[in-house]
Amino acid sequence: MTAGSGGMDRVVDCARRIGDLDSAAMDAxxxxxxxxxxxxxxxxxxxxxxxxxxxxxxxxRASLRQRAIIVMAADHGVAEEGVSAYPQEVTAQxxxxxxxxxxxxxxxxxxxxxxxxxxxxxxxxxxANHPDLxxxxxxxxxxxxxxxxxxxxxxxxxxxxxxIRVLDExxxxxxxxxxxxxxxxxxxxxxxxxxxxxxGKAPGEITGRGTxxxxxxxxxxxAVIERAIELNHPDPADPIDVLxxxxxxxxxxxxxxxxxxxxxxIPVIVDGFISTAAALVAAGICPAVTAHLIAAHRSAExxxxxxxDHLGLDPLLDLGLRLGEGTGAALAMHLVDAALRIPxxxxxxxxxxxxxxx
Amino acid sequence: MTAGSGGMDRVVDCARRIGDLDSAAMDAxxxxxxxxxxxxxxxxxxxxxxxxxxxxxxxxRASLRQRAIIVMAADHGVAEEGVSAYPQEVTAQxxxxxxxxxxxxxxxxxxxxxxxxxxxxxxxxxxANHPDLxxxxxxxxxxxxxxxxxxxxxxxxxxxxxxIRVLDExxxxxxxxxxxxxxxxxxxxxxxxxxxxxxGKAPGEITGRGTxxxxxxxxxxxAVIERAIELNHPDPADPIDVLxxxxxxxxxxxxxxxxxxxxxxIPVIVDGFISTAAALVAAGICPAVTAHLIAAHRSAExxxxxxxDHLGLDPLLDLGLRLGEGTGAALAMHLVDAALRIPxxxxxxxxxxxxxxx
Numbered sequence: 001m002t003a004g005s006g007g008m009d010r011v012v013d014c015a016r017r018i019g020d021l022d023s024a025a026m027d028a029x030x031x032x033x034x035x036x037x038x039x040x041x042x043x044x045x046x047x048x049x050x051x052x053x054x055x056x057x058x059x060x061r062a063s064l065r066q067r068a069i070i071v072m073a074a075d076h077g078v079a080e081e082g083v084s085a086y087p088q089e090v091t092a093q094x095x096x097x098x099x100x101x102x103x104x105x106x107x108x109x110x111x112x113x114x115x116x117x118x119x120x121x122x123x124x125x126x127x128a129n130h131p132d133l134x135x136x137x138x139x140x141x142x143x144x145x146x147x148x149x150x151x152x153x154x155x156x157x158x159x160x161x162x163x164i165r166v167l168d169e170x171x172x173x174x175x176x177x178x179x180x181x182x183x184x185x186x187x188x189x190x191x192x193x194x195x196x197x198x199x200g201k202a203p204g205e206i207t208g209r210g211t212x213x214x215x216x217x218x219x220x221x222x223a224v225i226e227r228a229i230e231l232n233h234p235d236p237a238d239p240i241d242v243l244x245x246x247x248x249x250x251x252x253x254x255x256x257x258x259x260x261x262x263x264x265x266i267p268v269i270v271d272g273f274i275s276t277a278a279a280l281v282a283a284g285i286c287p288a289v290t291a292h293l294i295a296a297h298r299s300a301e302x303x304x305x306x307x308x309d310h311l312g313l314d315p316l317l318d319l320g321l322r323l324g325e326g327t328g329a330a331l332a333m334h335l336v337d338a339a340l341r342i343p344x345x346x347x348x349x350x351x352x353x354x355x356x357x358x
Numbered sequence: 359m360t361a362g363s364g365g366m367d368r369v370v371d372c373a374r375r376i377g378d379l380d381s382a383a384m385d386a387x388x389x390x391x392x393x394x395x396x397x398x399x400x401x402x403x404x405x406x407x408x409x410x411x412x413x414x415x416x417x418x419r420a421s422l423r424q425r426a427i428i429v430m431a432a433d434h435g436v437a438e439e440g441v442s443a444y445p446q447e448v449t450a451q452x453x454x455x456x457x458x459x460x461x462x463x464x465x466x467x468x469x470x471x472x473x474x475x476x477x478x479x480x481x482x483x484x485x486a487n488h489p490d491l492x493x494x495x496x497x498x499x500x501x502x503x504x505x506x507x508x509x510x511x512x513x514x515x516x517x518x519x520x521x522i523r524v525l526d527e528x529x530x531x532x533x534x535x536x537x538x539x540x541x542x543x544x545x546x547x548x549x550x551x552x553x554x555x556x557x558g559k560a561p562g563e564i565t566g567r568g569t570x571x572x573x574x575x576x577x578x579x580x581a582v583i584e585r586a587i588e589l590n591h592p593d594p595a596d597p598i599d600v601l602x603x604x605x606x607x608x609x610x611x612x613x614x615x616x617x618x619x620x621x622x623x624i625p626v627i628v629d630g631f632i633s634t635a636a637a638l639v640a641a642g643i644c645p646a647v648t649a650h651l652i653a654a655h656r657s658a659e660x661x662x663x664x665x666x667d668h669l670g671l672d673p674l675l676d677l678g679l680r681l682g683e684g685t686g687a688a689l690a691m692h693l694v695d696a697a698l699r700i701p702x703x704x705x706x707x708x709x710x711x712x713x714x715x716x
Binding site: 028036037038039040041042043044045085086087089090093094096097100102103104106107108110112211212226232243300316317318320321322323327331334335337338342343345347351352353354355356357 | 394396397398399400401402403404440443444445447448451452454455458460461462464465466468469470569570656673674676677678679680681685689692693695696699700703704705709710711712713714715
């Protein structure tokens with residue numbers, strides 16, 4: 001933990017509250033699985049998830065009634081380098097789309113009964129007030145990290161703290177499980193840079209096509225990340241250093257969401273490529289956090305696999321998704337819910353009068 | 359199609375009604391995907407599923423309101439050879455568990471809003487009447503196919519016809535999507551034999567541990583399948599020959615369910631190892647059926663992958679499941695439903711005022 005430096009009190013305090021998995025609850029959950037009318041282990045990863053959630057929550061039989069996907073949005077100065085297929089104005093336009101209920105995440109969250117919490121962490125435009133928009137704007141977008149740090153160190157800390165506050169407020173409203181989501185034109189460039197620094201892989205090995213760029217733009221994107229890392233020297237032993245130099249405000253906000261949820265023993269379903277970059281930073285601040293994370297899916301972004309491997313996470317889904325917004329987290333939430341319904345609703349061998357192994 | 363032989367009229371008629379995918383509906387579905395506020399292709403396999411379902415149903419915007427998992431149960435004479443970890447009586451006990459709502463499939467079907475239709479295709483016990491039990495019993499279990507054909511050829515046809523009638527009755531009640539499921543102690547032995555005959559792989563390459571047998575029992579199971587194939591000479595060019603010699607009544611019933619659903623343009627979500635054996639037989643009778651199938655998941659059974667490859671199906675989930683009952687189909691049904699909600703509920707670029715690729 002290198003998080004002890006100035007201004008980090010709230011972040012350090014949050015990270016300190018992150019405990020280990022509750023092994024007594026996990027043992028009880030395992031014993032329960034063995035009593036249910038099915039061959040031991042026959043529900044594969046659903047059983048593993050149910051036991052893990054018992055460990056996270058400390059509850060022998062948890063249920064996930066209150067669900068949220070927290071979608072954090074921000075802009076990226078590095079978009080000026082032409083790394084995305086879409087213009088920067090799309091970030092703000094998509095925030096309005098989220099608030100209007102018309103984006104993919106709205107549809108998939110509705111399908112699983114989760115509320116969508118939209119947070120402006122640093123959109124470059126001034127957004128009109130909206131009752132459902134949480135405003136935690138640190139600045140109007142980051143600076144171009146190909147020319148210097150994306151943000152000041154204090155801003156990175158401020159953004160993490162804002163993420164902690166967002167999660168704490170959601171917990172006050174009632175929250176049994178949270179999925180992470182994000183929107184920000186240019187943010188696969190930031191996430192690729194973060195991934196490169198933490199995994200030690202070269203930008204060329206870890207950088208993909210984001211929303212769908214062509215070969216020339218991909219080559220330019222890799223070159224931008226190489227330049228940014230050479231110029232800024234982000235230090236993987238100091239996660240806040242990495243975050244402020246090559247991160248983004250929505251990524252920093254999600255670091256706070258992840259830490260605060262883990263501190264409250266609320267399971268976190270980590271979406272795709274960008275969310276996993278936030279998880280890498282969170283795990284840098286507090287390694288114990290990874291036990292509280294469930295990886296939703298393997299993204300189509302080539303860099304996602306080494307990031308998940310670095311964290312030791314095995315995703316539930318592999319559907320070629322590359323949208324972000326929390327869409328994979330919403331889909332995986334159904335599986336996590338299903339995993340918990342099994343021990344809660346299934347009959348035992350004794351109850352159903354079914355013979356065990358002959 | 360080798361299905362023209364005696365007594366097959368209803369089966370042949372059903373197979374003849376299976377059409378190709380509707381390319382106009384698929385084109386329209388593809389165009390719709392391109393209008394939605396997301397980068398083209400960014401929802402990966404969800405987009406592919408939505409387009410495929412348009413092709414199956416012929417509807418530009420289908421929705422899956424009425425859902426069922428059809429769970430067919432039967433016993434297997436080959437269980438006498440000691441190929442399973444559970445005694446035969448468990449088949450009947452689990453049917454009662456399904457009717458009581460306490461099995462895994464009940465829980466997972468409830469989670470996705472699907473009704474569970476339980477069918478006795480050939481359980482060895484006499485089951486008490488129950489308002490929710492569909493009785494289509496061909497016989498009290500098959501004969502031991504290590505000593506001769508599992509059933510008479512006419513019984514195989516009768517069982518397929520019974521499956522067609524079950525699906526037709528469900529369609530009359532209202533059915534937009536169906537998942538297949540099964541229960542039958544010993545039925546991984548039958549499914550492995552079917553898989554071996556159709557894929558041409560040796561029993562040793564395709565036979566797994568079913569509900570969880572040890573090494574010695576696995577070796578015995580492989581030997582039983584080798585003996586059965588050598589003794590009965592099932593002919594892969596004649597799917598009914600394979601089915602009656604080494605199949606089972608619930609597998610034959612599912613062949614009928616699959617054919618009848620495809621004939622009615624109702625998408626079929628094929629569960630795991632046993633259900634895929636039924637799909638192999640159905641595809642043998644009518645190759646056009648495979649376009650109407652969605653593979654739910656890759657089972658932990660080692661033989662499942664070559665079966666899926668043989669059919670050209672790529673499953674949506676890979677969760678290490680090996681329970682059957684339709685559990686994987688119920689989990690995948692949420693993904694299929696989500697895939698269809700996307701074009702139905704998402705805003706277009708025009709509606710949301712979001713800029714396209716810059």
